[in-house]
């Protein structure tokens with residue numbers, strides 16, 4: 303059984319992305335007890351799946367590294383992975399969360415030697431790479447994974463593959479008897495930081511995502527550019543593995559659209575501007591990017607970043623939301639539309655089309671297992687009716703990392719105030 | 730003063746307001762964010778006669794290009810395929826606005842003189858409202874024997890009639906066309922009532938929009 307010591311002076315943080323980690327650390331570093339829950343087998347959330355960060359174009363690894371170091375140094379944070387909240391009851395200062403813990407089948411003895419992965423034959427989709435490419439069913443979620451421990455995919459449990467993995471492990475780290483558990487965790491305040499998910503691009507029917515192989519999403523493009531990704535960092539298009547040199551970016555794919563997400567997702571203009579750097583980095587001689595946009599929303603201090611991309615001769619801008627995409631005989635996606643500057647019709651073939659998909663909350667307001675006020679897109683609103691459950695990061699709005707971290711710090715401060723009050727009452 | 734002059738004076742330099750108040754669904758025009766999806770989706774876009782795609786028409790309205798918009802053949806080219814409505818991220822009822830603009834231009838006498846859709850619509854309306862039922866025979870004959878400007882043209886009528894002979898025979902066989910319709914054909918019982926109803930509707934509509942009944 304997993305033992306969790308928690309009281310109503312504990313702060314429960316749900317979601318171990320950059321926002322959840324930040325909130326947990328900020329609270330713990332002021333001396334509070336924190337339990338940090340993450341649904342996946344490793345912390346980091348979606349930022350860990352990015353190749354580089356705007357605006358500085360640094361690798362997300364370094365930001366994550368700093369947070370992980372703070373986390374390892376802090377005995378007041380208890381991290382539980384593969385943990386999902388199924389219900390929250392109680393009120394401010396006195397909550398009880400019911401948490402489902404899925405089995406990892408690998409215990410603390412694991413040294414991440416990788417012998418089990420070699421022994422296992424079954425391959426499964428790799429969610430870290432947004433299912434571009436496969437991985438072994440005994441795996442470490444990513445090179446940066448914390449905890450640095452392997453996982454057995456539940457699909458091989460009870461098969462000879464699981465036995466093979468167990469036999470290969472020299473450290474007695476594989477425990478096939480692990481079962482799903484349910485634990486109750488007490489908390490005075492809850493920080494809800496379950497983050498976001500990319501809007502389902504297949505719902506934007508005229509763009510043919512799912513029908514045309516060379517129409518991909520921006521999150522998939524991050525994986526293609528990453529040296530740790532499925533193509534080793536080469537931007538190869540899915541249909542034939544050809545190097546993609548002429549890349550189109552379609553803005554507001556699913557955002558600012560009454561038929562899809564009503565809100566502007568805020569980060570996707572910057573994400574595409576950033577991704578034009580990847581194209582140039584991959585093909586310095588003849589890489590070409592085309593951004594189809596309604597208007598570019600590079601908010602406040604990002605204007606400089608935008609101007610630099612504007613000045614780049616390898617990037618062109620077409621003021622038009624693409625009406626539809628078709629595919630030519632060579633498997634090239636063709637963008638159809640009308641350019642608002644002059645109202646001229648175009649049909650342009652590209653090697654690859656990247657849909658700058660919008661951001662929606664990964665857990666929609668109504669699906670949060672407690673009564674919470676959320677907006678029409680499902681993002682958590684700051685509302686006194688929420689008691690001491692505070693939204694943080696992309697669970698509250700479409701935000702970039704900088705803003706997500708700010709919002710996490712704010713949520714931590716609110717949570718701290720609640721547990722301080724509980725503590726005072728108990729003296 | 731003509732209806733056109735009167736409206737021009739009433740709304741002075743505010744064509745957007747004029748469209749909002751006078752054109753069916755015109756109040757939606759200001760919601761357009763100029764994304765271009767409607768124009769890119771329109772199958773008739775850039776066909777001969779389709780001067781301005783819907784997106785451009787909406788921008789021209791905001792820019793106050795009154796004469797250019799109202800005398801344009803563009804909105805008469807709309808086939809009501811509804812592609813634009815389905816895809817518009819702002820849910821503008823584009824098709825209906827196009828028809829609304831066409832109707833308003835016609836009311837003001839600004840619609841293009843030679844416009845097949847306009848002629849067809851006029852013929853259809855007159856035919857259907859006369860008896861309360863459309864008379865397929867007189868309607869098709871009316872189409873064949875009138876030229877693009879709406880004038881009778883016997884030679885053209887005979888030529889077109891011959892071209893369509895096979896179709897007509899098929900329709901006769903299938904009892905979709907009845908030659909006796911030439912003597913008036915099927916009609917509604919209370920024709921007077923229908924005419925009174927239409928006149929009343931027209932008067933109410935004109936009053937609501939502050940137009941003179943003419």
Ligand SMILES: Cc1cc2nc3c(=O)[nH]c(=O)nc-3n(C[C@H](O)[C@H](O)[C@H](O)COP(=O)(O)OP(=O)(O)OC[C@H]3O[C@@H](n4cnc5c(N)ncnc54)[C@H](O)[C@@H]3O)c2cc1C
Pocket residue numbers: 316317318319320321322339340341342345346347348349352354355356357385386387495496497498499500520521524569573576664665694695696697701702703704706
């Ligand atoms: C293509 C692309 C490029 C981007 N590039 C940049 C960039 O260059 N710079 C930048 O600043 N921002 C960028 N962003 C935005 C950035 O990804 C987000 O700001 C960031 O991920 C927000 O972090 P978060 O912790 O709020 O959410 P997430 O990263 O989504 O983390 C949420 C965590 O909660 C976990 N979780 C979800 N549900 C549950 C549950 N029920 N129980 C427990 N845990 C749960 C998830 O597994 C996840 O680990 C980009 C986004 C995209 C799509």
Ligand code: SF4
Pocket residue numbers: 408411412413414415416417418419452470471472473474475476
């Ligand atoms: S489970 Fe065992 S074999 Fe697999 S990585 Fe860990 S220590 Fe190595």
Ligand code: SF4
Pocket residue numbers: 553554555557558565566567568569570571572597598599658660
């Ligand atoms: S940030 Fe840009 S691409 Fe994203 S929804 Fe807003 S305008 Fe569209």
Ligand code: SF4
Pocket residue numbers: 760761762763764765766767768783784787816817818819820821823
């Ligand atoms: S699709 Fe809608 S919002 Fe876009 S230009 Fe057309 S009318 Fe305007």
Ligand code: SF4
Pocket residue numbers: 767770771772773783806807808809810811812813814823824827
């Ligand atoms: S309904 Fe009319 S304006 Fe709209 S796409 Fe079809 S033809 Fe074009």
